[in-house]
Amino acid sequence: MIKIIFSKNSILNLKDFSKREIPAFAKYIPDIDLIKLQASSYKKYINIIIAARGGSITSFYSYFGALNKNRSGKKVYFVDTADPDFLYSVKKSCSKTDTLVIVISKSGKTIDVIENYLYFSSFEIFLLFYFFKSLLNI
Secondary structure (H helix, E strand, O other): OOEEEEEOOEEEEOHHHHOOOOOHHHHOOOOHHHHHHHHHOOOOOOEEEEEOOHHHHHHHHHHHHHOOOOOOOOEEEEEOOOOHHHHHHHHHHOOHHHEEEEEEEOOOOOHHHHHHHHHOOOOEEEEEEOOOOOHHHO
């Protein structure tokens, strides 16, 4: 039996972990074929604008960086501000026909993200929310 000592008074037996139920997220098996099928409709876009705040945008940025950002050939813009000069420069750099805007918000109520959504509303937009309440009513 392997024992790990965390402090003088606590010992964790690794066998105890085998008795615990596997969490639902660890049991999930994604349907890769379905993901590829759905993703194929977005291949035409040359530019991708990610509009989000906090953990939503830093998580995406981390995945993008880790998965070889130059591999896709796409130009990705990370919008984590409501600065009008920055928004204008991004909008001016992107054509409406070859740009996809992905708006990410956990609550759908973050004012800056709503402003970004409205600013790029003339573009093709993919909304990603954890709770479908606020922005979907706009």
